[in-house]
Amino acid sequence: MTKPKPPQDFAELEARITEEYASLSRRLQQTARFLLDHPQEVAFATVAKLAERAGVTPSTLIRFANSFDFKGFSEMQQLFRSRLVDELPNYAERIRAVRTATGETPDSTQLLWEFAEANREVLESLPGRIDPRDLERALDIFERAEIVHVMGARRSFVVASYFTYALHHIDKRAFLVNGLGGMHGEQMKSVGKRDAVLVISFSPYAQESREIAAEAKERGVPLIVITDSNLSPLARLADVSLVVHEAEVKSFRGLTASLCLTQTLAIALGVRQDKARDAAGKDDTSVSGQV
Amino acid sequence: MTKPKPPQDFAELEARITEEYASLSRRLQQTARFLLDHPQEVAFATVAKLAERAGVTPSTLIRFANSFDFKGFSEMQQLFRSRLVDELPNYAERIRAVRTATGETPDSTQLLWEFAEANREVLESLPGRIDPRDLERALDIFERAEIVHVMGARRSFVVASYFTYALHHIDKRAFLVNGLGGMHGEQMKSVGKRDAVLVISFSPYAQESREIAAEAKERGVPLIVITDSNLSPLARLADVSLVVHEAEVKSFRGLTASLCLTQTLAIALGVRQDKARDAAGKDDTSVSGQV
DNA sequence: GGCACATTGGAACAAAAATTCTATATATAC
DNA sequence: GTATATATAGAATTTTTGTTCCAATGTGCC
Numbered sequence: 100m101t102k103p104k105p106p107q108d109f110a111e112l113e114a115r116i117t118e119e120y121a122s123l124s125r126r127l128q129q130t131a132r133f134l135l136d137h138p139q140e141v142a143f144a145t146v147a148k149l150a151e152r153a154g155v156t157p158s159t160l161i162r163f164a165n166s167f168d169f170k171g172f173s174e175m176q177q178l179f180r181s182r183l184v185d186e187l188p189n190y191a192e193r194i195r196a197v198r199t200a201t202g203e204t205p206d207s208t209q210l211l212w213e214f215a216e217a218n219r220e221v222l223e224s225l226p227g228r229i230d231p232r233d234l235e236r237a238l239d240i241f242e243r244a245e246i247v248h249v250m251g252a253r254r255s256f257v258v259a260s261y262f263t264y265a266l267h268h269i270d271k272r273a274f275l276v277n278g279l280g281g282m283h284g285e286q287m288k289s290v291g292k293r294d295a296v297l298v299i300s301f302s303p304y305a306q307e308s309r310e311i312a313a314e315a316k317e318r319g320v321p322l323i324v325i326t327d328s329n330l331s332p333l334a335r336l337a338d339v340s341l342v343v344h345e346a347e348v349k350s351f352r353g354l355t356a357s358l359c360l361t362q363t364l365a366i367a368l369g370v371r372q373d374k375a376r377d378a379a380g381k382d383d384t385s386v387s388g389q390v
Numbered sequence: 391m392t393k394p395k396p397p398q399d400f401a402e403l404e405a406r407i408t409e410e411y412a413s414l415s416r417r418l419q420q421t422a423r424f425l426l427d428h429p430q431e432v433a434f435a436t437v438a439k440l441a442e443r444a445g446v447t448p449s450t451l452i453r454f455a456n457s458f459d460f461k462g463f464s465e466m467q468q469l470f471r472s473r474l475v476d477e478l479p480n481y482a483e484r485i486r487a488v489r490t491a492t493g494e495t496p497d498s499t500q501l502l503w504e505f506a507e508a509n510r511e512v513l514e515s516l517p518g519r520i521d522p523r524d525l526e527r528a529l530d531i532f533e534r535a536e537i538v539h540v541m542g543a544r545r546s547f548v549v550a551s552y553f554t555y556a557l558h559h560i561d562k563r564a565f566l567v568n569g570l571g572g573m574h575g576e577q578m579k580s581v582g583k584r585d586a587v588l589v590i591s592f593s594p595y596a597q598e599s600r601e602i603a604a605e606a607k608e609r610g611v612p613l614i615v616i617t618d619s620n621l622s623p624l625a626r627l628a629d630v631s632l633v634v635h636e637a638e639v640k641s642f643r644g645l646t647a648s649l650c651l652t653q654t655l656a657i658a659l660g661v662r663q664d665k666a667r668d669a670a671g672k673d674d675t676s677v678s679g680q681v
Numbered sequence: 682g683g684c685a686c687a688t689t690g691g692a693a694c695a696a697a698a699a700t701t702c703t704a705t706a707t708a709t710a711c
Numbered sequence: 712g713t714a715t716a717t718a719t720a721g722a723a724t725t726t727t728t729g730t731t732c733c734a735a736t737g738t739g740c741c
Contacts, residue, residue: 124689132619145729161729257551450718
């Protein structure tokens with residue numbers, strides 16, 4: 100009779116879980132993911148609560164612990180706890196050190212803190228700065244549009260790309276005006292009267308974006324703009340303009356606010372569509388697919 | 391009958407204990423000293439064990455808690471625990487309560503608030519969850535690489551796209567493995583031994599991303615991975631894996647944390663390059679260009 | 682398609698822990 | 712010095728929590 104030993108510290112446990120992960124049953128894999136992704140919760144909560152959070156039954160947690168040679172769940176939990184007491188002094192000190200350190204040599208972790216904090220501030224003020232009526236009007240336009248064409252150059256391309264992706268996931272027809280082969284103008288030719296255009300553009304406003312916006316305006320296609328100022332040259336062309344303020348650290352501007360707004364637009368649109376479809380008695384292509 | 395409230399966080403509790411210390415009975419003073427001197431033990435141990443360590447009886451601990459308006463000892467213990475985890479459970483719960491209360495018909499503005507808040511929470515915990523050593527190791531690899539190849543499919547494409555963009559702006563050679571024309575594999579062929587690969591992939595991990603990662607590993611090209619769990623199939627292949635937790639609202643996952651991390655990587659790399667160039671006596675292509 | 686094996690959920694059980702209660706001790710005021 | 716009020720210890724109680732066990736379900740193999 101062999102007598103396997105349980106892991107002695109958290110690092111060892113983590114290693115073993117990772118190693119044996121592939122050979123675990125489905126439920127046990129699910130358990131493993133939860134445990135490693137939420138170690139702090141595991142340290143404190145009870146079996147019942149953890150089981151609920153992880154979407155498994157208490158017995159599964161016990162079995163999991165047993166399969167790693169622990170006598171019971173509690174024994175395994177000790178490792179999660181000791182990890183906290185071992186690491187925490189460092190952790191708290193690190194935060195304090197990083198936060199109070201006034202510039203000096205901004206190492207990477209310091210930068211990370213700064214960015215996270217800057218973006219947090221931006222997100223705090225974002226929802227209050229967006230006029231609910233603008234949001235609704237934008238959604239009205241999107242909802243009516245047969246196809247939504249999305250355009251963003253340079254930095255804004257990321258946002259445009261994400262919005263297009265999200266629209267596909269709520270079953271809204273959408274095209275990304277990506278300028279492949281320098282064909283921005285050509286791509287615009289396939290924009291129909293009953294479509295809508297979203298242009299995302301920040302200072303300095305890329306020429307291509309202005310042109311696309313101008314053409315949409317000219318041809319009478321509904322135009323929505325996400326930009327960084329009401330004085331933006333794009334704003335005056337738009338039927339609805341949504342103004343966001345992005346964080347700036349070391350002259351690098353973020354995208355957090357734009358993406359957050361974009362996400363909201365997509366999902367709000369998805370919710371509307373679901374409602375419309377329900378009302379029409381048709382069945383549901385739900386918004387709830389994983390994205 | 392007045393209804394006194396217990397302290398809401400550890401700092402408040404500490405303040406009250408200090409303040410009222412003089413007016414406590416002898417045993418309660420002894421208890422107070424022990425609690426404040428060994429907060430970590432208090433977080434984990436049971437009443438019986440703590441009583442023994444403090445040299446008092448279990449009931450004394452209960453009475454102590456009661457005298458500070460807690461319903462019982464366990465309630466007070468929560469404060470010692472939340473202190474360890476830095477994240478305030480009250481806070482998260484409060485928001486969740488608000489969400490469910492106003493739930494019903496989530497109009498667009500409500501959604502915007504929810505997203506902003508969810509992303510804020512994520513950003514709060516992001517910097518603490520990233521191991522500074524991993525960050526530095528990733529930067530080492532990027533710095534040494536002649537060219538950085540960046541790959542992300544579906545949702546992660548947005549992040550990959552942004553990182554590539556940012557690298558260009560700090561004058562780091564970079565290619566986006568974009569799979570145009572279904573040529574992921576072909577694009578990988580131009581990856582050289584002295585380059586580096588960054589793959590961004592979240593559950594469910596896209597097949598293309600796995601393949602790219604596997605190939606990098608096989609060919610001995612340094613591989614960095616941004617993913618959502620240590621158990622991700624990508625993580626085991628990577629030289630450095632950076633794990634981020636993204637917000638999730640209505641089954642839509644955000645990208646805020648990934649982008650924030652990506653931004654940090656790019657700029658930290660830019661700072662390093664500037665330093666290296668200064669050290670080499672050459673002149674500066676500064677990181678400070680608008681991005 | 683049916684059998685054997687492994688996995689899982691849930692109820693029943695046992696252990697442990699928090700809390701309450703009461704008799705006793707201690708301090709304080711008169 | 713006694714009476715009253717308050718504080719304390721330890722046992723009793725109740726609640727919570729971890730664990731075990733068995734039936735049911737799913738899975739792979741012949």
